[in-house]
Amino acid sequence: MKFPIKITLLLLWTVCAAQDCYDAPPRKPTEILTGTWAESVYREGTQATYKCRPGYRTLGSIILECMNGKWESVYPKRVCMRKPCGHPGDIQFGSFDLLEDTEFLFGSRVVYKCDEGYQLVSPVNFRVCEADGWSNDVPFCEVVKCSPVTAPENGKISTSSFDPEQEFTFGQVVQFECNPGFKLKGPREIHCSTGGDWNEKEPQCVEIFCEIPRIENGNILAVKPIYKENERLQYTCNAGFSHNERGDATCTKNGWTPVMSCREITCNPPYLVNGNIQPKKDKYRGSDEISYQCTKGFYPPLTGNKAKCTSEGWLPLPRCNLRPCDYPEIENGELYKPHWYSQEYYRRLFPESIGKVMYYHCNKNYVPAQGSTSSYWTQFSCTEEGWSPVPECFRECHLYSIENGHFWPKKGHYKEDEDITVQCNYGYSLPNNHNKITCTKQGWSTETKCKKIKTCTLRNYFDNGFFSESKTYYLINTAAKYQCKEGYATTDGKKEGFITCGQQGWLNQPKCIKICDIPQFENARYNGNKTFLNPNERLEYECLDGYEITRGQTIGVKVCDVDEWPRTLECYEKSCHLPILQRNLYPDPKQDKYKVGDVLTFRCLNGLKLVGPLSVQCYHFGWSPRIPTCEQNVKCCEQPPEVVNGTLKDSNNRTYCHNDVVEYNCDLGFMRRGPKKIQCNNGEWTILPTCIEEERRCAEVPKPVHGHVQTTNVSYSHGSSIEYDCDENFTMVGSKRVTCNQGNWTQLPKCIETYQLGKCAPKFFEDLQVNLYHNKLGNIVVNYSCNWNSEFKSTECTRGKWSPKPQCPKKESCAPPPQIPNAQEMSTIVNYEHGEKIVVFCKENYLLRGQEEIICKNGQWHSIPHCIEKQPCSKPPAIQYGAVKQVTSSEADDDNLESSTYKHNTILNYTCQEGFKMIGREEIICNMGKWSSPPQCIGIPCRKPPQIPNGAVLNELNTYEFGEGVTYKCHEGFNINGSAVITCIGGIWPNPPQCKGRDPFFSFQGQLYFLILRYIKFFLPSSEEVGKCGPPPPINNGDILSFALAEYAPESRVEYKCQRFYVLQGSQFVTCKNGFWTKEPTCLEACTTSNDIMMKHNIELRWRDTEKIYSRTGQELEFRCKRGFRKASNSPPFRTSCIEGKINYPRCI
Structure with missing residues (x-):
C-alpha cells in the first residue's frame, strides 16, 4: 500500500515543480533568435539560442532557457554590445563633433565642419558608424575664395602683393587709394570673409568737395554753394563767442580743417584787492559786465569801475588804487573853471583835497548820472571814496514813433544803455535783423526805422531744369536747390546744383547743359x-x-x-581673304572670305609633297602660321639636336625624313618653354624647346585615405612622379601616378571600398584626373577630365553601371600655333591636340595683355593675347618746391630716344626742398607712356611770429600755414622800419620789422604841433593807407589761390595758378609794393589735337594708348602715318611740340 502512495506523491510533486513556457522566446532589438519557434508550449529546460544583429557583437553564445514558465538567460552577463568603428578620420582644415555618444560605436554619427575661412566641398558633412565600418569618404575642405576686385575710377589698388585680377583667399586684404583731388567713399580696405564674399562693397573715388558747414553761434563770409579741395572759407563768431583756432578753414579730403567752431567766451571771477564785485558769479560769459566798489581810501582807475569779459580776459582789468581826487575827465561834458585859468594851469591844481566842491555840465543830448536837472551846473565833491557823485554824462535818446512798426516801452526819453523792443510790420525788419534797439553814447544802436526785407524771388522754370523746392522767396545768404532734366547736367557735371541769394539778387544763375x-x-x-x-x-x-x-x-x-x-x-x-596660293596647293574649304577662327586645310596636287603646316587659322591679325608650299622633292633631316637639360623621348638613332615628329622631355627640376614636339620640314627641324630651371619644389607626399605609398623623400623636384597603391579590399579610381608640377602635386587618386563599386569598373579612369564623392542616395559620383586641360564631366555608379557612360571622344586637333605679332617666334608646323596649351612670351620691350597661355579647343586656338609695345614716358612732372632725386631703374632709355625720355617701368624718386614735407609716395613709375601721380611738397607750418618792441602782431594766431602772412603795427609815437608783412616759409619766419621812435620836431611848440596833426589827420591818408593795394589783377585762363580782398597791406603776396593744360609763364607770385602790384604772370594756351585734324593730314598718334587730346605748351607729341599712307616729302618732322596753342602738324599722302 505504501508504494502506490509514493508514486502518487511523486506525480503531484512533478506537477507542482515543472512549469512549461507557453510563449515563444522573446524578440530583442540587438539579437536575432535562431531556429523556428512555431509551438504553443515549450517544456521546461528548452533552450533558445540568439545571435547578435549586424553592428553588434558578444563573446560566446547567448542562450535563454525555459525555467518556471519563463525564459531566463543562462549566461546573464552575455549581451550584444555595439561594434566599435575606430577613428572616423581627421579632416584637413577642419574638425568633427561626435553626436550623442562618447565612443565611436555602431550607430554613432560624426559631423564635420571646416575651420574659419574654409568651406566644405563634399556633398555630405557627416559619417555614420555602420556594421561594416564608417559610411562614405571623409569630407574635405577647401579655402574660401573671393572674386577679383577692380580699381575704382580715379583711384587705384595700393596693395602690391596680390594680382587684383586673380581670385583672393580668405583673410586677404585689399587696400584702395584715390588720385589727388579725390577721396574714398567707402572703406579704405576690404577683406575676403568666411562666406567667400568681400566684407564690404568696393569703395568709390569721389571728387573732394565740402558743403557749406553750419557753424553754431557763427556766420560764414562770402558764401559759395560748394567748395573744392584747398579752397578756403572765412567765418566770424557771434557776440560772446570766439574762434577755437582761427577764423578760416580749408577744404580737404577729411572735410574742413581745422574744424570750424565758435566757443563761448567765459571768464573766472577777477581777483580784486580792496574792492567788491557785483554781480558775483562762479563763471561769467562773453560780454558780461561787472561793476566793482573799492573800499574806503581806494579808488578805481579813471576808466571807471566796470569791466567786460572778452576773449582776452577782463578789459579793463579791475583794480582799486589808493589816491586822492584826480582831475575828473568828463566825457561829453565840461568841468567848471574860472575863466582866467588856462586849461593846462587848471589841471596842475589837482589832485584836490577831501571836501572840495566842483561843478560840471553835460553837452547837448547828454545828462548827468542822476538825470536831468533844472540847473545848468551839477555839483559833486571830493570824498574819501573819490568824487561823489562821479561826474559822468550819459547819452539821452529820444523816440516817439517808428516807421512801419511799433515799440515799447514808450517813454519818449531813454537813458544810455536802455533798450526798447521793436515789432516791425510783416515784410519789414530792422537793419540789423534784430528786434531790440539800444541807446548808446552815439545815439540809437541802429536806425529807428523798419525797412522792407530784401529777398530773392524764384522763378518756376528755366531751360532744361527745375527747382526741387516749393519756396518762392529766399532771404539773403540762403541757397535754392535745382535739378537738371534727363540728359542734362550742371556745368560741373552733377545732376543738381545751388544758387545763392545775395544783396543785389541771385549771385549765380541755374544752368543745365546737354550731356x-x-x-x-x-x-x-x-x-x-x-x-x-x-x-x-x-x-x-x-x-x-x-x-x-x-x-x-x-x-x-x-x-x-x-x-x-x-x-x-x-x-x-574682321575677316581673312583667301591667300595667294601656289599653283598645285589646294585649300579646303575654298571661299573668298573667312571669319576669325576659321581653319584652312591644305593638300598638294599632282603627287607633290606639302612643305609647311597642314593647316592655318584666321586670326585678328591675319593667317597664321605661314602658308605651306608644294615641292616635288623633299629632304630628310639630320639627327634631332640636343636640348640642354632635356632628353629626346624616342632616341633610336633612326633616319628622320620630311614630316617626321619627335618629342622632348625636360630633366627633373626643369620646365619646358616652347613646343614639346619638333618636325622635320624639308630637311630642317622646326624651332627647339628650351628647358629652364624650376626652383619650386613639392613638399612631402600627401597620404592617401585607405592607400599607401613607399617613399622617404621630404621634397621633390619639378617633374618628379610617384605611384600610389590602395589597401586590401579597396579599389583605386583615377591615375595611380601623381606628378610634382611647379611646386604642387597633381590630383591624387581615390581608394574606394571594393564592394561599393560593385560592377562599376574603374579601369576607364586609370589615366585621368578624377574627383569623387557620395551623393544623397549613397552612390559614388566621379568627376573626371579627359586630359589635364579639358573640362570636367560627371558620371554616377548606379545599379552596377556608370551613368552616363564615361567617354573621352576624339577631339579635332589644332593647326600649328599662331605667330602672334611682337611675340617670340613659334615656328613650329606640328598640329596640337585638343586641350593642349602653349605659353606665349612677348619680345623685348613688349608687354603681354591678355592670357599668358593659348589653348587648343575643338580644332581652334583660343585666348589669343596681344603683345603691346612698352611706351616711354616724357620728362617727369615737375612739382612745386621739389625735384627728381635719382633714377632707381636701369630702364632709362639711352638708345634711340632722346635723353628726356624714360622706358616703361622706370622709377624716379622725388625730394622736397628744406622746410617742406612730402605728401604721397615719393616715387613715380612710368607705365605705358604715363607717369603715376607725383607727390606734393607742402610747406611746414610756423608757430607764433616773433614779437617786436613797441609793436604788436594784428590778429595773432597760434599756428600759420605755409604762405600765410602776418601784419605788424607799431604803437602810437613809433614808425615801422621794414616790411610790415612777413610770410611763413618752410616753418620759419623771416626777420620782422622794427618800431623806431619818431624824431622830435618843433618841441618848443609840441602841443600845437600835435593839435595840427590831429586836425589834418581827417584830411590826409595815413602812411599805411598810402602803400595799400586793391584786388590783384585778373589773368586769362588762371586765378589766384585765395579769396580776393578789397584791399591788401603793403608787401602782401598773392599766388596764381593756371587752369589745367595751361602753363604758367613768369612768377607765380605778385607783391603789393607802394600801392601797386608787381607784374602778374600769363597762362600759355594749350594745344588741342582732334581726330578731324589728324584725319585731314592722314596721321595718327604714335603711342596709341596715350591720351594726348590736350597738350601743354612745350610738351612733345609724336605722330605717324596711317596705314596705307606715307610721309610727304615737304612734311614737318613726326616729332613736334605744342607752342602757345599751335602745333606744326606733319602730313602723309
Missing part, C-alpha cells in the same frame, strides 16, 4: 564706369578680339559733341 549718355557697345568694350560725359569730355573704347572699327583700327575715340553723339558704337567683324 552725352554712354552709348551702347556692339562687339566693343568700355573700361570706364561713367554713365554720361560732359561736353568736350573724351570717350575711349576698344574692339573685342576679331573685330575692328575700320581696317586695322581697333581703338576708337569720341569727344562729347552734343550735336553729333551716337547712340551705338559698333565694331565690325
Whole structure:
C-alpha cells in the first residue's frame, strides 16, 4: 500500500515543480533568435539560442532557457554590445563633433565642419558608424575664395602683393587709394570673409568737395554753394563767442580743417584787492559786465569801475588804487573853471583835497548820472571814496514813433544803455535783423526805422531744369536747390546744383547743359564706369578680339559733341581673304572670305609633297602660321639636336625624313618653354624647346585615405612622379601616378571600398584626373577630365553601371600655333591636340595683355593675347618746391630716344626742398607712356611770429600755414622800419620789422604841433593807407589761390595758378609794393589735337594708348602715318611740340 502512495506523491510533486513556457522566446532589438519557434508550449529546460544583429557583437553564445514558465538567460552577463568603428578620420582644415555618444560605436554619427575661412566641398558633412565600418569618404575642405576686385575710377589698388585680377583667399586684404583731388567713399580696405564674399562693397573715388558747414553761434563770409579741395572759407563768431583756432578753414579730403567752431567766451571771477564785485558769479560769459566798489581810501582807475569779459580776459582789468581826487575827465561834458585859468594851469591844481566842491555840465543830448536837472551846473565833491557823485554824462535818446512798426516801452526819453523792443510790420525788419534797439553814447544802436526785407524771388522754370523746392522767396545768404532734366547736367557735371541769394539778387544763375549718355557697345568694350560725359569730355573704347572699327583700327575715340553723339558704337567683324596660293596647293574649304577662327586645310596636287603646316587659322591679325608650299622633292633631316637639360623621348638613332615628329622631355627640376614636339620640314627641324630651371619644389607626399605609398623623400623636384597603391579590399579610381608640377602635386587618386563599386569598373579612369564623392542616395559620383586641360564631366555608379557612360571622344586637333605679332617666334608646323596649351612670351620691350597661355579647343586656338609695345614716358612732372632725386631703374632709355625720355617701368624718386614735407609716395613709375601721380611738397607750418618792441602782431594766431602772412603795427609815437608783412616759409619766419621812435620836431611848440596833426589827420591818408593795394589783377585762363580782398597791406603776396593744360609763364607770385602790384604772370594756351585734324593730314598718334587730346605748351607729341599712307616729302618732322596753342602738324599722302 505504501508504494502506490509514493508514486502518487511523486506525480503531484512533478506537477507542482515543472512549469512549461507557453510563449515563444522573446524578440530583442540587438539579437536575432535562431531556429523556428512555431509551438504553443515549450517544456521546461528548452533552450533558445540568439545571435547578435549586424553592428553588434558578444563573446560566446547567448542562450535563454525555459525555467518556471519563463525564459531566463543562462549566461546573464552575455549581451550584444555595439561594434566599435575606430577613428572616423581627421579632416584637413577642419574638425568633427561626435553626436550623442562618447565612443565611436555602431550607430554613432560624426559631423564635420571646416575651420574659419574654409568651406566644405563634399556633398555630405557627416559619417555614420555602420556594421561594416564608417559610411562614405571623409569630407574635405577647401579655402574660401573671393572674386577679383577692380580699381575704382580715379583711384587705384595700393596693395602690391596680390594680382587684383586673380581670385583672393580668405583673410586677404585689399587696400584702395584715390588720385589727388579725390577721396574714398567707402572703406579704405576690404577683406575676403568666411562666406567667400568681400566684407564690404568696393569703395568709390569721389571728387573732394565740402558743403557749406553750419557753424553754431557763427556766420560764414562770402558764401559759395560748394567748395573744392584747398579752397578756403572765412567765418566770424557771434557776440560772446570766439574762434577755437582761427577764423578760416580749408577744404580737404577729411572735410574742413581745422574744424570750424565758435566757443563761448567765459571768464573766472577777477581777483580784486580792496574792492567788491557785483554781480558775483562762479563763471561769467562773453560780454558780461561787472561793476566793482573799492573800499574806503581806494579808488578805481579813471576808466571807471566796470569791466567786460572778452576773449582776452577782463578789459579793463579791475583794480582799486589808493589816491586822492584826480582831475575828473568828463566825457561829453565840461568841468567848471574860472575863466582866467588856462586849461593846462587848471589841471596842475589837482589832485584836490577831501571836501572840495566842483561843478560840471553835460553837452547837448547828454545828462548827468542822476538825470536831468533844472540847473545848468551839477555839483559833486571830493570824498574819501573819490568824487561823489562821479561826474559822468550819459547819452539821452529820444523816440516817439517808428516807421512801419511799433515799440515799447514808450517813454519818449531813454537813458544810455536802455533798450526798447521793436515789432516791425510783416515784410519789414530792422537793419540789423534784430528786434531790440539800444541807446548808446552815439545815439540809437541802429536806425529807428523798419525797412522792407530784401529777398530773392524764384522763378518756376528755366531751360532744361527745375527747382526741387516749393519756396518762392529766399532771404539773403540762403541757397535754392535745382535739378537738371534727363540728359542734362550742371556745368560741373552733377545732376543738381545751388544758387545763392545775395544783396543785389541771385549771385549765380541755374544752368543745365546737354550731356552725352554712354552709348551702347556692339562687339566693343568700355573700361570706364561713367554713365554720361560732359561736353568736350573724351570717350575711349576698344574692339573685342576679331573685330575692328575700320581696317586695322581697333581703338576708337569720341569727344562729347552734343550735336553729333551716337547712340551705338559698333565694331565690325574682321575677316581673312583667301591667300595667294601656289599653283598645285589646294585649300579646303575654298571661299573668298573667312571669319576669325576659321581653319584652312591644305593638300598638294599632282603627287607633290606639302612643305609647311597642314593647316592655318584666321586670326585678328591675319593667317597664321605661314602658308605651306608644294615641292616635288623633299629632304630628310639630320639627327634631332640636343636640348640642354632635356632628353629626346624616342632616341633610336633612326633616319628622320620630311614630316617626321619627335618629342622632348625636360630633366627633373626643369620646365619646358616652347613646343614639346619638333618636325622635320624639308630637311630642317622646326624651332627647339628650351628647358629652364624650376626652383619650386613639392613638399612631402600627401597620404592617401585607405592607400599607401613607399617613399622617404621630404621634397621633390619639378617633374618628379610617384605611384600610389590602395589597401586590401579597396579599389583605386583615377591615375595611380601623381606628378610634382611647379611646386604642387597633381590630383591624387581615390581608394574606394571594393564592394561599393560593385560592377562599376574603374579601369576607364586609370589615366585621368578624377574627383569623387557620395551623393544623397549613397552612390559614388566621379568627376573626371579627359586630359589635364579639358573640362570636367560627371558620371554616377548606379545599379552596377556608370551613368552616363564615361567617354573621352576624339577631339579635332589644332593647326600649328599662331605667330602672334611682337611675340617670340613659334615656328613650329606640328598640329596640337585638343586641350593642349602653349605659353606665349612677348619680345623685348613688349608687354603681354591678355592670357599668358593659348589653348587648343575643338580644332581652334583660343585666348589669343596681344603683345603691346612698352611706351616711354616724357620728362617727369615737375612739382612745386621739389625735384627728381635719382633714377632707381636701369630702364632709362639711352638708345634711340632722346635723353628726356624714360622706358616703361622706370622709377624716379622725388625730394622736397628744406622746410617742406612730402605728401604721397615719393616715387613715380612710368607705365605705358604715363607717369603715376607725383607727390606734393607742402610747406611746414610756423608757430607764433616773433614779437617786436613797441609793436604788436594784428590778429595773432597760434599756428600759420605755409604762405600765410602776418601784419605788424607799431604803437602810437613809433614808425615801422621794414616790411610790415612777413610770410611763413618752410616753418620759419623771416626777420620782422622794427618800431623806431619818431624824431622830435618843433618841441618848443609840441602841443600845437600835435593839435595840427590831429586836425589834418581827417584830411590826409595815413602812411599805411598810402602803400595799400586793391584786388590783384585778373589773368586769362588762371586765378589766384585765395579769396580776393578789397584791399591788401603793403608787401602782401598773392599766388596764381593756371587752369589745367595751361602753363604758367613768369612768377607765380605778385607783391603789393607802394600801392601797386608787381607784374602778374600769363597762362600759355594749350594745344588741342582732334581726330578731324589728324584725319585731314592722314596721321595718327604714335603711342596709341596715350591720351594726348590736350597738350601743354612745350610738351612733345609724336605722330605717324596711317596705314596705307606715307610721309610727304615737304612734311614737318613726326616729332613736334605744342607752342602757345599751335602745333606744326606733319602730313602723309
